[in-house]
Amino acid sequence: MTKFRVNKTKHVDQTKTVSFNFDGKSYHGFDGDTLASALLSNGVHLVGRSFKYHRPRGIMSCGSEEPNAICQINEDTDLTEPNVRATEIELYEGLKASSQNCWPSVNFDLGGINNFISPFIPAGFYYKTFMWPKSFWKKIYEPLIRWSAGLGKSPTKPDPEMYDHKHVHCDVLIIGGGISGIIASKIAAKNNLRTILIEDKNILGGSTIFQKNENYKINNKYSSEWLDEEIAELQKLDNLTIKTRTSLAAYHSYNYLLAKENISDHLPLDKKNGGIRQRLWKIRADKVLVATGAIERPLVFNNNDRPGIMLANSVKKYLDYYGVSCGFNNVIFTNNDSAYETAVSFKEKGISVEIIDIRKKSNSKIVKNAEKLGVKIYWNSTIVNTFGHRKINSIEIMNLSEDGSNVVGDKNRINCDCLAVSGGWTPMVHMHTQSGGKLDFRENDQTFIPTEIDESHINVGSCNGDFELEEIINNTNKKVKNFLKVRETEFDNTSVLNSRELDKRNIWLLPNYISEGKCKSFIDFQNDSTAKDIKLALREGFKSIEHVKRYTTTGMATDQGKLSNMHALGIIADTAGVKMGTLGTTTFRPPFTPLTFGSIVGRSVGNFFDIIRKTSIHEWHIQNNAKFENVGQWKRPWYYPINDEGLHDAVQRESKAARDSAGILDASTLGKIDIQGTDASEFLNRVYTNAWSKLGIGKCRYGLMLNEDGMVYDDGVTTRLGENHYLMTTTTGGAANVLSKLEDYLQTEWPELDVYLTSVTDHYSTASICGPNSKKILTKIFPDKDFSDEAFPHMSYQNAKIDEINCRIMRISFTGELSYEINIESKYGKSLWEKCIEVGKEFKITPYGTETMHLLRAEKGFIIVGQDTDGTMTPIDLQMDWIVSKKKYDFIGKRSLYRSDTIREDRKQLVGLLTDDPNEVLEEGAQIVSNINKKPIEMIGHVTSSYFSPNLNKSIALAVVKSGKKMNGQKLIVPMENKNINVTVSDSVFLDKENKRIYA
Amino acid sequence: MFLINCPYCGERDQSEFSCGGEAHIIRPKQPTELSDDQWAEYLFMRKNIKGVQFERWNHAHGCRKWFNMVRDTSNDKIHAVYKMGEKPPVK
Structure with missing residues (x-):
């Protein structure tokens, strides 16, 4: 020992x-x-x-x-x-x-x-110094600040530990397992309420658990002994869950709270066993009782930060709870009675202690007790300096003047190896205010205490400003009874012996004979803000507490000003000559103590980071070496390299095969919405820009959907399956939003329409086969079907069967080639796909991915919503006037198409771009200019899609350019980092302008 | 995080819902007859009140129904929920 x-x-x-x-x-x-x-x-x-x-x-x-x-x-x-x-x-x-x-x-x-x-x-x-000279910033100031900034080092690899989340509901949640929390828990649990008690320490009891003082007795027992018995009884209650090592992090509205439970942080490394490290509890409580206690305040005096200067009640805990004496020659510096408990504890163990009290006197029982034990007390005194470099070794004290604004008399030096300081107590109102509660200022002990207005939570014990043992027990009992509507409790007739504090004196900044500029009186210890800094901020014109806080960084360290905020406020109030209660406080924000990132994300890491959606054909893609691309939550085949092919080579091969013979694409991810009802046609008329009433049964039509602001929102082909039955397809990424938008209009604007929407995206798998040989492949799969242009024209659909399984065939094209899509129930998707591959072998059917799909449609100038559009493009900007019905009275976004802004002729418009050097491929996103000599150079557009087309044997690009419609043939420049690329504006359709290939 | 009393499903966690902005803005029946200013009023102008506000909410991860809510934005108190088409409670 x-x-x-x-x-x-x-x-x-x-x-x-x-x-x-x-x-x-x-x-x-x-x-x-x-x-x-x-x-x-x-x-x-x-x-x-x-x-x-x-x-x-x-x-x-x-x-x-x-x-x-x-x-x-x-x-x-x-x-x-x-x-x-x-x-x-x-x-x-x-x-x-x-x-x-x-x-x-x-x-x-x-x-x-x-x-x-x-x-x-x-x-x-920092604000003042690093402003000049400007040239110093990059080379000197920034590296220096970065080197000295930050506390501690971050780990260098992903966290290997496991974290967990747990959702719980309860009737009553009690935050804090001190004496008032224990009383509250017992009342709640004994009255048949499902109760949870959380406590951040490893045992219950708070500061009462080590209180063994003659002056504080409950039912004639030491308060610690009484509490021990209460805790023992608590453990037996069935409907009470006690969670120790669990700290409340956040208290949100409607009694939704987050608490972090430490499960293995206290275990040696070899005993953690790879289990869960921390668990975040997400608690929804009907009622919340906050019993978070109070924090002892330090005192602000010159050199109040040396090692060995500690909070008085903490010194007492080290002595009475841990058995550790922080010094053998102790001095206590206080403005209140609570520090006398520390003195009594020292004295009872025969350890030397003296007290310096800024009050003129106090006649309470505990003070008399200390005097009786022979503790020397210096009344009406303050510390003016402390000494000792790595640890305190002595202090200098002086008497206070009558009004406490100055020091008088001679200096008196006292040796000590530990200075226990107490400036009174601050109720921990963080939880109350986080939940939206307000505070009142209590003048007599300069504390902010909760204003009770909310019926769903109350504050009890010292966090409510009750500091005397008698009040803590009686008020807690009374308030909990009221709150939980309980008639009587076992605490109704508790007898409490209590030394009452009768005399108070508070001085936020203790006076000194040394001039203010030469004093280091710390307020925020972690961020090194002193009283001088606060006063300087006020002199420089900062008035709001929020501004002073940020300018001086008071309260902005990892402890979030738990010890410093009150003193900062007090000194501001004193200096500015205003009442402290009028200043308000800074905002208490969650988390109360820092949370690990691990506890916030829980299990949502790695594969669980986001949902992964796979088509029924996914396994085949993997077996065939597909590289995948994320599209929304979907994994889509990006390209299928053969041997050591890279992206470019694979895409060139796939693109060529799709136009020369046959290609096959997994299109299952496209959004599919089943639309039924007698008003289905009218509904489509209102949501798409083009007309739908006359679409025949069995026919397909491409549609463009706008937002009410006239901007393109989504596109896709919709098929009329029956008189009152349509199947709409949407973009892969837009599916969920389109459904939401359609439901919104149906429910809120057009509730009179008889229309029903069902998402069927996951229900059907889609194989899209394109190319001049696609018809032959389809004929082999469906030998009984007539695929002639007359029997099965472009933009039509037919039902069919494969091995007795129903499927739908749509003759629609996203590539400009002759093309068919087969829809089948998802569970048969892979079999259908394999059949297509098998049958297509003799035509060298080539599976292709999203990259080739993008290239093929770019050759035809078909837009991709989200790539060629960005929420600022109207159909007119896209040169798709043909799809906007002039006859329809209304559709979503119609009125916006002739707002003054949307009819401007110099809007960015979709055009094609051809590079002068046909082998030069532009970068997507590259900026476009017309005049490189006039500075500043005006950016008139950007490249939206760009590829090398193997079918045209040249580079092609789509771009949006201001007034682009009128620029056909005009020369423009795409400036890059080390060269300027010359381009010519062209039509956006590069291949097969006559649309002959769809009839190949 | 709020507890929202969906008029169709009952009390559910806020994470099941999405907010659709200010309520009782009716899409004009004859947009073509409106001036640019009148259309812009419908399209862009929202009140964003500090205090009691009428809002549209959707039980997106539940019944998917839209409904209206009266919420005090200064303290997040929900004063009422009611179905689309029902009359708003008087302030």
Whole structure:
């Protein structure tokens, strides 16, 4: 046992030694320790350097508010984790941790020079300094800032650990397992409510669990003993789920909460067993009880940041809970009674302690108790300076003036090795405000407390501003009864012995004889903001707390200002001479403590990142060496390389084969919507730009769909299967949106129409066969069918059977070739495909992918919605006037086609481009200009599709160009990084302008 | 995240729904007879109120029905849900 481990407690098992490593040195702690308590038991206070001035910093607290003791855990660069609070991580065998933000080491840090030049780096230093000279930015300032920025190191490889999500519903959720949370849980669970209690520590009990003080008794027992019994009873309740090591991250509206459960973070590496590391609970609660407690405030005085300066209640926890004395020559600096509990604890163990109290006196029981134990108290005094480089060794105190605005009398130096500070308590109102709750300011102890308005949640205990034990128990009992509509509870007649605090005095910034400019009175320890910085910001004109926060970076570190926000507000109010309550607070945003990315994404990684949709023919594509392309969620064959063919060679071969003999495409992914009802034709008339009423049964028609703003939204072929029955196809990526849009119009604008929509995309597989030999292949598959132009004309459909299986054949073409699509129930898709391949062998049928499909349609100048259009193209811009009905009274988007903007003649319009050098292939997205000499050069358009056409033996491109319609034959330039490519505007149809091939 | 009381399915999680913007904007019956300004008023102009707002919502991952909702955008309180075609509750 080290000399600092002065006390045996039941929470730390001193028979189980745990070895760990900090900054390369080996230490021992015990089972039950945190990294912080184990370090303190070894006398280690110095654990890090501050962010800006690189000042030595020590452990300050024992919880999530810790600003200084943040460590890098795990040496392995693949698994390492930065910004872990030493006060929260439970010690395990083999734990390796190191300090952050110091170079080369925490004991000797070169960045410490910032401390000496600190007069030159005030608030807003970065904004002011790195403005000039401009040329310094790229070479000097930016690299320097990047080198010094950031805390800790990120892991270098994907996280190998597993994370989980869990959805739960409950009647009552209680946040916080301290005394009020335990009372609330017991009342809720005993009244037949499904209750969940979450607590971020590994055991329940909060700060009462180590309270063994004569002045605080419940039913004549020490409060810790009383609470132990309550906790033991709690474990027996059936409808109560207790989740320890679980911290609330976010409290959203309608009582939807996120909590992170640590499952294996506290286990040694060899005991994790590859299980789940953390689980994110997604909780929907009927009622929420917030019992998150309060955080102790530090005091703001000169050099208040040395290692060894800690929060008083944390010092008490280290002593009474972990059995570790933070010092042997302690001084307590306080403005309230709670710190006297720490003094009493020290004194009872025979450890030296003195108190400096800024109050003039206090007559409460606990103070009298301390005096009786012989604790020396300096009333009406303040600390004006502290000394000791790597750890505090002495302080200097002076008396306060009557009004507390100044110091008077002589300086008095006191030696100490630990300074326990208490500036009162701040209720943790984060959860209340996250849920939308408002705050009231309470003058007498300068706290923001929740305003209760919401019926679905309440705050109980010290997070509600109840700091006295008696109020905590009685008010919690009363409020919970009201909230849960319970008549009586076992806590109704609890007797509480309570030392009441009677005298209060709060000074946000303690006065000093040293001039303000020379004081380093820290407010935000992690971000190194001082009282001076706040005052400077005010002098420079910042008034809003939100602006001061961002200018000085107060409250913007990983601790999110848990210790600093109140002091910043207090000093602003004092300096500006306004009431603190009128300033408001900065916004509390989730998460309360940092969340790992892993816990946020849960199982949605790798193959589960997004849904993968495969056609029924997918296996065949894999067996035939297809390379795939993601289209929406679909995996579509991109091209089918033979041997070591690359993309270009494969596409050239596939494209040629499709036009010379036969090609086959898996078109199953195209969206398919079954439309039925007596008003189906009228409905299509209203949603497509062209006319549908006269389409004969068994005929197909291409349609263009606009948004109400007149811009092209989707396209596809729709087939009339019967009098009141159509099958609409949509683009692969647009299918879901088109269905939603059609449903929207049907339900909201045209509810009188008798139309029913059903998505059948997944129900049918489609094999599309094109090329001059496609008819022969179809004839072989369907020997009884007459495929002559007269019996089966272009743009028509017929039912057919393969081996007794019904299918639909559409003679439609997306390539400009003679082409047929066979639709069959998905379960037969692969068999159909294999049959087509088998039968097509003698015609060298070639499977082709999306790349070839794009090339073939580009040769014909057919647009692809989403590639050649981008939501700013009207059908007129696309030179597709022919498809816009002039006779129809209305359709979606019609009125917008003659708005002043859409009739402009200099809109970007779709054209073809031919490069002067037929072998030069343009880059898609490349910009187009007409005059390269007039600067600034005006961009008049861009390339939307570009390919080398094997069938034309030259490069072709589609582009959108301002006033392009009138430019046919005109020379333009496509400037590239190292050359200018000369192009000529052409018709957008490059191949078979007469459309003869569809009748081949 | 809200709990939304779908008028057809009952109370469901917000993740099942999508919002369709301001409610009670009726598509003009005779668009061709409107001036550019009148058409633009229908097409583009939305109120985006801080406070009580009438909105269209769709139970996209449920019954796929559209309905209307009265929501206070300042505190996300949902005051009413009602079916398409039904009269909005008075403010």
